[in-house]
Structures are given as structure tokens and as C-alpha cells.
Amino acid sequence: MASETLDIEFRGVSKRYGDVTAVHPTDFAVPKGAFIALLGPSGCGKTTCLRMIGGFEQPTTGQVLIGGADMAEVPPYRRPVNMVFQHYALFPHFDVSANVAYGLRQVRPRLTSSEIARRTADALAMVQLAGFGKRKVHELSGGQQQRVALARALVNRPSVLLLDEPLAALDKKLRTDMQIELQNLQRELGITFVLVTHDQEEALSMSDVVCVMNGGRIVQLGAPDEIYDRPADRFVAAFVGKTNFLDGTVVENGGNAARIRLANGMEIGARLTGGGAPGAAVSVSLRPEALRLGAATGETGLGGIIRNRIFLGSTAEYAIEVPGLGTLLATADHDAARSDLLRPGDEVAISFNPGAPLAFPVADNKTTQRETSHVEVLS
Numbered sequence: 276m277a278s279e280t281l282d283i284e285f286r287g288v289s290k291r292y293g294d295v296t297a298v299h300p301t302d303f304a305v306p307k308g309a310f311i312a313l314l315g316p317s318g319c320g321k322t323t324c325l326r327m328i329g330g331f332e333q334p335t336t337g338q339v340l341i342g343g344a345d346m347a348e349v350p351p352y353r354r355p356v357n358m359v360f361q362h363y364a365l366f367p368h369f370d371v372s373a374n375v376a377y378g379l380r381q382v383r384p385r386l387t388s389s390e391i392a393r394r395t396a397d398a399l400a401m402v403q404l405a406g407f408g409k410r411k412v413h414e415l416s417g418g419q420q421q422r423v424a425l426a427r428a429l430v431n432r433p434s435v436l437l438l439d440e441p442l443a444a445l446d447k448k449l450r451t452d453m454q455i456e457l458q459n460l461q462r463e464l465g466i467t468f469v470l471v472t473h474d475q476e477e478a479l480s481m482s483d484v485v486c487v488m489n490g491g492r493i494v495q496l497g498a499p500d501e502i503y504d505r506p507a508d509r510f511v512a513a514f515v516g517k518t519n520f521l522d523g524t525v526v527e528n529g530g531n532a533a534r535i536r537l538a539n540g541m542e543i544g545a546r547l548t549g550g551g552a553p554g555a556a557v558s559v560s561l562r563p564e565a566l567r568l569g570a571a572t573g574e575t576g577l578g579g580i581i582r583n584r585i586f587l588g589s590t591a592e593y594a595i596e597v598p599g600l601g602t603l604l605a606t607a608d609h610d611a612a613r614s615d616l617l618r619p620g621d622e623v624a625i626s627f628n629p630g631a632p633l634a635f636p637v638a639d640n641k642t643t644q645r646e647t648s649h650v651e652v653l654s
């Protein structure tokens with residue numbers, strides 16, 4: 276992809292702190308106007324990547340480009356980016372307008388007062404806070420304070436907005452509302468958003484592209500459904516969404532149509548990612564919602580006894596003890612009108628579509644050891 280259609284590019288970027296390698300050499304590119312989420316467990320290097328884009332950290336090796344320009348010599352305040360933090364970092368003694376205008380005055384000292392007032396009002400309107408300008412920060416709720424932080428970051432009209440776990444301090448309901456608002460805002464403004472989160476639901480629901488990191492490496496970059504449906508390795512399958520892992524052995528490796536013998540002796544078809552010769556140990560991922568539960572027929576197949584049922588409103592989660600395989604989790608839509616509601620103690624037959632099982636070499640349990648994590652440029 277031509278660099279003018281890219282907003283952010285990492286070329287061989289790495290970061291070491293003494294003996295700690297926070298980010299291994301990475302090539303990575305984000306097109307203009309994308310909403311990308313950096314997702315991964317604590318310590319995987321998400322924030323370090325974000326801070327290198329913002330200019331708050333210098334890469335140990337490689338180049339960070341924004342809008343095609345190398346940022347090596349460009350200080351944070353001169354980059355076309357702005358950052359929103361988890362802790363809003365507002366000035367408590369300023370009113371809302373003064374907090375928003377502060378960033379503008381720093382970067383554009385020559386703007387007239389009326390222009391500053393106009394842009395501040397515009398930014399507050401963008402985050403649904405029109406008319407709140409004269410309030411003091413302590414007179415606002417947590418969600419409103421985060422909106423002020425957002426307005427302050429947007430008032431400079433950056434081409435990239437960096438969001439470091441911006442919703443982590445909000446309660447669940449407010450977080451969900453803000454997720455939708457942030458998505459709408461990003462679409463309206465058309466600027467690139469880079470969101471750091473360790474919350475996989477947040478990453479899947481908000482972004483166009485999810486970049487999954489583990490141990491300082493990018494392990495997968497793709498659309499949310501791609502990440503969920505076709506995880507690149509066992510780590511991604513485990514980290515993104517819930518899944519059951521079944522131990523198995525490769526009988527025949529036909530790639531998309533491999534035969535796997537499970538620990539209970541049953542053979543199933545699976546898509547095998549990452550290779551595996553006959554006899555190799557694999558881990559088979561089967562998502563809870565892929566399991567269909569039916570009345571036990573006594574036929575030889577997969578079956579078990581329901582040990583627990585957790586009612587979640589529109590769905591219910593069942594823990595099913597399956598001889599030879601352990602406990603499997605299944606999710607089913609709740610239908611109160613059903614007369615044959617499944618309950619703990621019931622015997623059930625378990626079935627799934629042939630395309631559902633995904634097998635991964637057991638070695639994928641650990642981070643794949645590669646020198647460079649290279650990902651395709653998105654189109």
C-alpha cells in the first residue's frame with residue numbers, strides 16, 4: 276500500500292528497557308481512518324507501542340512513520356496525534372472550557388480568543404457536552420470527565436487519536452454507552468483511532484481491526500470476526516472469547532480437513548493451523564456456542580451429563596461432564612417456552628458443525644518464537 280494512504284507505520288520498530296524487551300522488532304501499518312485496537316494481556320507491549328506513536332518513548336531500533344513522515348526527530352507536541360488516558364489528567368481548578376482550550380493554546384498560541392472559544396464549543400458539542408463549559412471538573416461524573424478529556428484531545432484536530440484504556444475506570448453501563456459514542460465519533464470524524472485495551476469484548480465490538488499482541492509480538496492482525504473465527508494460534512483462540520480445548524493427536528493432516536483422535540478415542544475432522552505430522556499432539560478449540568445440545572439418544576457420539584447451568588438472560592451456559600474429555604462449556608439461547616429445558620443431572624448429546632473444530636499444535640501454547648513479527652499491510 277502506498278505510504279500516503281497509511282497513517283501509522285512501524286518499520287522494524289523495537290523497544291528495550293535494559294534487559295526487558297517490551298516490543299520485538301515489528302513491521303506494522305494502519306491505513307488512514309481505521310479504528311484499530313491493540314489487544315493483549317498485561318505487559319505484552321501495547322502501551323509501549325502507543326507511546327512510541329505519540330513520541331513519549333523512542334524506539335530502540337526502527338522507524339515510526341505518521342502520514343508517511345519519519346517521526347524520529349519530531350517531539351510529541353509536534354506530531355499530528357493526541358492521546359487520551361485512562362486517568363483523565365484534567366486540571367481540577369479549571370472549568371471545562373479552560374481544560375479543553377488548554378491544549379489548543381499550547382499548540383496554536385496565535386489563535387484569537389474568539390477562534391479558541393469557537394473550537395472549544397465545537398469540541399464539547401462533539402462529545403455531547405454542549406453547555407457544560409462553565410462547570411468545574413469536580414461537578415462532573417466520571418463519564419463526563421472522560422468526555423472532557425476526549426474533547427481536549429480532539430480540539431487540536433489531530434489526524435490520529437491514541438486511546439490508552441480510556442474507558443477502564445467507568446462502570447459497565449457507562450462503558451458500553453461510551454464505546455458506542457466513540458465508534459460514532461470516529462466514523463463522523465474519519466480520523467484514525469488507536470485503542471489500547473486488554474478487554475477483548477471492547478476490542479471486538481469497537482474496532483475495524485484488532486491487533487493481538489503477546490510477549491512483545493504481534494500474533495495476529497485482522498477484522499474482529501476473522502480473529503474470533505480463525506485465530507492464528509492457540510494463544511489467540513484462548514485470549515479472544517471463551518473456548519473449550521480438547522487434547523488430541525493428529526491421525527491425518529489434510530490441512531483444512533485433518534483427522535484428529537481425541538483423548539476419549541473419538542475421531543473428528545478439524546482445520547489444523549500451524550502444521551502437525553501424524554502422531555503430533557494438538558489442542559482442539561471448540562467454541563461454547565458451536566456446541567449443540569440435544570436429548571441423549573444412546574448412540575455412540577459425543578455426550579455427557581450437565582453438571583451446572585448458569586442463566587444469563589438471553590442465553591444459558593452449561594458445564595457438561597464428558598467421559599474421557601473433562602468438562603465442556605456450551606452456550607445455548609434461552610427459550611423459556613421450551614418444555615424440555617436442560618437441567619443439571621440431564622444426559623445430553625453434543626453435536627457441532629464439521630467446520631467448528633480448530634486444531635493447533637500444542638507447541639503454540641507458548642509464544643511462537645520469531646525474530647520479527649511481520650504483519651500484512653491492511654487494505
Ligand SMILES: Nc1ncnc2c1ncn2[C@@H]1O[C@H](COP(=O)(O)OP(=O)(O)OP(=O)(O)O)[C@@H](O)[C@H]1O
Nearest residue numbers: 292295296297316317318319320321322323324473
Ligand atoms: N519504563 C519502563 N522501564 C522498564 N520496563 C518497562 C517500562 N515500561 C514498560 N516496561 C516493561 O515493558 C513491558 C511492556 O509494557 P507495556 O506497558 O507496554 O505493556 P501493556 O501491554 O501496555 O501492559 P498493561 O496492559 O499492563 O498496561 C512490560 O514487561 C513492562 O514491565
